[in-house]
Amino acid sequence: MSAGLxxxxxxxxxxxxxxxxxxxxxxxxxxxxxxFLASLYMTHPWGEAMGLLLLVIGTLFLxxxxxxxxxxWRAFWRARSSWIxxxxxxxxxxxxxxxxxxxxxxxxxxFGLLTTLVKVGxxxxxxxxxxxxxxxxxxxxxxxxxxxxxxxxIFFAYSLLxxxxxxxxxxxxxxxxxxxxxxxxxxxxxxxLFCLLLVISHFSVMSGSATAARKSxxxxxxxxxxxxxxxxxxxxxxxxxxxxxxxxxxxxxFQTVFAVTAILALLRLCGDYLFRFLVIRAGLYDPLL
Amino acid sequence: xxRYGMVxxxxxxxxxxxxxxxxxxxxxxxxxxxxxxxxxxxxxxxxAARRIFLPVLCNHCRIPACEEVCPTGATSKRAxxxxxxxxxxxxxxxxxxxxxxxxxxxxxxxxxxxxxxEKTPFEEIKQDFPxxxxxxxxxxxxxxxxxxxxxxxxxxxxxxxxxxxLDDAQSKVAxxxxxKKARPLLADKGLEPSVFYVGA
Numbered sequence: 477m478s479a480g481l482x483x484x485x486x487x488x489x490x491x492x493x494x495x496x497x498x499x500x501x502x503x504x505x506x507x508x509x510x511x512f513l514a515s516l517y518m519t520h521p522w523g524e525a526m527g528l529l530l531l532v533i534g535t536l537f538l539x540x541x542x543x544x545x546x547x548x549w550r551a552f553w554r555a556r557s558s559w560i561x562x563x564x565x566x567x568x569x570x571x572x573x574x575x576x577x578x579x580x581x582x583x584x585x586x587f588g589l590l591t592t593l594v595k596v597g598x599x600x601x602x603x604x605x606x607x608x609x610x611x612x613x614x615x616x617x618x619x620x621x622x623x624x625x626x627x628x629x630i631f632f633a634y635s636l637l638x639x640x641x642x643x644x645x646x647x648x649x650x651x652x653x654x655x656x657x658x659x660x661x662x663x664x665x666x667x668x669l670f671c672l673l674l675v676i677s678h679f680s681v682m683s684g685s686a687t688a689a690r691k692s693x694x695x696x697x698x699x700x701x702x703x704x705x706x707x708x709x710x711x712x713x714x715x716x717x718x719x720x721x722x723x724x725x726x727x728x729x730f731q732t733v734f735a736v737t738a739i740l741a742l743l744r745l746c747g748d749y750l751f752r753f754l755v756i757r758a759g760l761y762d763p764l765l
Numbered sequence: 766x767x768r769y770g771m772v773x774x775x776x777x778x779x780x781x782x783x784x785x786x787x788x789x790x791x792x793x794x795x796x797x798x799x800x801x802x803x804x805x806x807x808x809x810x811x812x813a814a815r816r817i818f819l820p821v822l823c824n825h826c827r828i829p830a831c832e833e834v835c836p837t838g839a840t841s842k843r844a845x846x847x848x849x850x851x852x853x854x855x856x857x858x859x860x861x862x863x864x865x866x867x868x869x870x871x872x873x874x875x876x877x878x879x880x881x882x883e884k885t886p887f888e889e890i891k892q893d894f895p896x897x898x899x900x901x902x903x904x905x906x907x908x909x910x911x912x913x914x915x916x917x918x919x920x921x922x923x924x925x926x927x928x929x930x931l932d933d934a935q936s937k938v939a940x941x942x943x944x945k946k947a948r949p950l951l952a953d954k955g956l957e958p959s960v961f962y963v964g965a
Contacts, residue, residue: 483868484802484803484804484805485805486805486819493872494863541858542856543859543872543874543898544855544856544897548856550838550839550856551836553836553838554835554836557834558834558835558836560836560860561836561837564836612860615833615834616863616864617830617864617954617956618866762866762951764819764821764868764950765819765965
């Protein structure tokens with residue numbers, strides 16, 4: 477409930493309804509699904525379990541953001557039109573199927589086709605969880621900066637990036653099988669490049685878009701969020717990890733030092749959280765007149 | 766079936782906020798919650814500076830973006846085009862607020878009263894909604910069902926608001942829209958609003 481003086485002015489207005497709880501969900505939910513997917517690819521049940529845990533914690537943040545959290549179950553009702561409703565099914569599917577995968581792998585059980593189907597279902601749900609938040613934003617008629625087909629892809633790339641970073645950071649304490657950090661770092665290099673390309677493409681398209689979208693771009697590149705966006709998202713989160721990883725990747729017999737990869741992972745995670753924070757914060761409504 | 770809508774003549778509006786107050790009295794909305802309000806802007810330079818007023822409310826769009834994103838079905842559109850919120854179904858996710866380009870919705874996130882933290886007898890009776898939900902104009906659906914105009918229309922001293930059936934070419938609202946070439950706000954959003962403005 478907020479009705480400040482600017483509520484009564486005819487001007488571009490920032491969205492204020494979604495704040496740090498939703499932003500933290502976007503980060504943890506995406507990272508959890510990404511971690512699950514990466515661990516499934518490497519057949520690492522501990523990583524998979526950690527991914528599910530991150531997702532559940534993220535979902536708790538989302539529930540805390542609701543005005544009536546005790547009614548959360550009603551959010552399953554409108555899957556035919558609402559991406560939030562669809563997201564509830566994706567999360568539920570990932571938690572249930574993911575838990576089955578983890579249990580089967582810990583127990584060393586393989587039921588043939590059934591196991592394959594459960595794994596494929598869990599992987600599909602993980603991809604859906606990583607993508608659907610982009611679809612929550614991208615159809616927005618109200619906030620032009622969000623009205624972009626890039627968001628589902630950007631959120632997928634950032635989620636996978638964050639998931640693998642959590643796997644890298646947890647690798648020293650996770651029980652076997654051993655994680656091939658060098659292999660993951662090579663994937664991360666490609667993903668960071670991909671994220672950079674997507675973010676630049678999105679900004680390029682938006683800079684020629686509606687009034688509010690251009691103002692969002694101005695806020696992020698020349699306004700009050702410029703330091704966080706250019707320094708944090710682009711610099712710390714993408715360019716610095718690229719520059720630091722570049723010389724290592726082209727060494728013959730590339731070996732990683734955990735401390736270095738951990739620093740790279742932390743930088744990328746900071747950039748990921750900041751990106752989601754700024755995407756939400758820089759959402760502006762067009763002026764009515 | 767009728768499709769209800771409204772036309773507001775900005776050339777006549779004097780920015781008195783009688784509509785704002787009539788709406789608050791009709792719906793007993795808590796502090797900070799406005800179904801209807803009047804936006805202002807100063808334009809021009811001295812000595813030709815002037816204030817312009819823009820009364821705003823829910824646009825009851827033919828294609829309501831708020832209804833599409835609502836995950837619970839709390840927001841729905843009646844057969845007569847009025848878009849309503851069922852306060853018992855709303856979970857307060859505010860996706861409708863993010864989807865509405867008109868800023869027509871308000872999140873009521875904590876119980877609040879106007880008088881010394883106590884509800885007046887009027888508020889006790891009229892405030893039949895919990896906190897933690899999203900609220901908005903419903904074109905005074907209860908009054909409309911009784912054949913009355915919405916409270917803001919009835920109270921407007923300059924008669925700058927006209928309410929009626931947009932699909933009836935003989936209705937006053939449809940005739941004014943046609944004669945005075947009234948336009949909706951943000952028509953480019955493609956939501957086909959049911960509130961039109963003369964002089965916008």
